[in-house]
Amino acid sequence: MATPNLKHALFCAIVTLIIAYPILGLNLVAQGTKVGLEGATTSTVISVVLAAFVVFFFQLFRDSIMGSLGKLPKLNPLSGREPMPQAKRAKLESWVLTAIVVFALFWPFLVSRGSVDLATLVLIYVMLALGLNVVVGLAGLLDLGYVAFYAVGAYTFALLSQYFGFSFWAALPIGACLAALFGLVLGFPVLRLRGDYLAIVTLGFGEIIRILLNNWTAVTGGPNGIGGIPEPTLFGMEFGRRVKEEGNTSFHETFGIAYSGEHKVIFLYLIALVLAVITALVIRRLMRMPVGRAWEALREDEIAARSLGLSRTAVKLSAFTIGAFFAGFAGTVFASKQGFISPESFVFLESAIILAIVVLGGMGSQIGVILAAIAVTILPELAREFADYRMLIFGAAMVLMMVWRPQGLMPMRRIHIELKRQE
């Protein structure tokens, strides 16, 4: 074994110990008004030492390990196959999407109320992720304050219903359009900034919106939030046991069936499903329209796109506005589902989760993003004992994806024409 490897390996192992032991091995505990120090459990200490050993041996035999890893793809039987023909692929994709939607339509009648509630949340995330996918995946604009538009949608509905008695259906387009307007107004000045500056500015904007919501107590209720947000109605039929609003009828009385709390949950789920499908279809269409192509062209090569006559501001602005529009959509549904909103639902972490969904799914790819939204929302519920580790794993997954597979789990493939090879 070469000496530099040994030295490097030793160094890495020591660094591992230094960064892991003080934070993991020594716990600060409050003892009355003072702070005390407690050693962690033996198993933690052992795992820290073990980690250092693993790092040591990995670095020591790094070259040979990396060499054998390089041979691994050959073992994968799928690696050598030809990519699926274009037409077949597109057909398969639309079949899969249709199957998912049909399944999703009938599914809530078979399962418990809790799962339907969770599924509604998944659909809200699907809408958010599809919207952010336009901004980040297609147009290549990193928006770290996406949650601000979500908040605008949710608060629009909450405030309109509180002060003016608007119903869900009246507030839905208003919320979405107002969010889009916010996107337009913010986007106009900032979109000429370079990629990473844009990310920080949108992050700052998201924080500003949250702080304003938190402190403008007279209107938004501050940290206490807004409660009593009405549920959606079906042609004037309410889903509660008693009719709250004059002129409405109740769903179970109209149809002469027994009252059940599940109706409301399922109805909300179906609304979310319809809206998510609309989102997916609209964006799918947009992607094939000139504007969608312009987004990608600008993402791939800004200078070339501009020299071909694309207006940078108009193209970026359209992506930003459309993304914000769907966030407003999702926000309205969210407010209606929760019945209560507060600024705590709209922190930066939420933006980061949505971004993580887009990144994991594969930037630009719709199916990938939908599957990632489902996985990211459901997995922590399934493995509740690991719920604390959720964000830790997210963070690690984001880093690993960027290092090994920046195109995502299911990368987008553009529809393209292949030239036949000359014989």
Add this chain to the structure above:
Amino acid sequence: MQDLLYFFQQLINGLTIGSTYALIAIGYTMVYGIIGMINFAHGEIYMIGAYTALIAITGLATLGIAWLPLILIVALLCAVIVSSSMGWAVERIAYRPVRGRHRLIPLISAIGMSIFLQNYVHLAQGSRNIGFPALMEGSFRFGSAEGFQLSLSYMQITIFITTLVCMTILSLFISRSRIGRACRAVSQDLGMANLLGIDTNRIISATFVIGAALAAVAGLLLGMYYGSVDPLFGFIAGLKAFTAAVLGGIGSIPGAMLGGLILGVAESMTSGYLSGEYKDVVSFSLLILILLFKPTGLLGKPEVEKI
């Protein structure tokens, strides 16, 4: 007279906070100057520095050591060592493999790292905020006994002196030492420096280590000044420091110092004359305005768009 004293009090508070922002901002500005990426996890490195310092202080108190200078020096050393190792490891794991790819990829990787580190500390040390013991109490007071009194605490003086010392050492290091010279060369032209025999990987690592060490110093100082730490402590501070770096002109070290001071004063004036709740709004608005109207900052060099 009263008004003037009040104004000076806000100025002192602002300069105190501002000088620590400047310490953190140097990490952003140096990394940006060399590899052109925003080290989003830098705020977390600073938070880890504060935690390590608190662990060291508590450990020494448990051992029964009460001599203040010794406590401070040991805490500082521990914080610097742990944070620098963290900075080095973060660069190795999350940034080096994605260096040179599309601009957004290192940034997303950095955001992932930031979330990871936040939750790492959260899981290991709990999410509650933990109080720093008050080690340095007392202050100089000026002004009449019945009216408003201007106070300059020992802690604030310590912050000024420590920051000044750190900045001086850094300036000397950058201008005189071999590594400092290499740092400047790499930030001017990475490829050329590489051709001339500078180990650029090592210099980039060194940049991260220097930035992390300064962040750790800021972590100890601000942790003691505010009196508590929690895992989210680094996020806002990191954002503020980034604002400071942009304000002064990202890539420029004197710019980071100037930007930090200006931002600190702006913030404390806002909380002194308007409301403490809106001080974050002011600094973020400041960030947005600078990026819109003068993206090169106060002391930065204009960047020429190459085709």
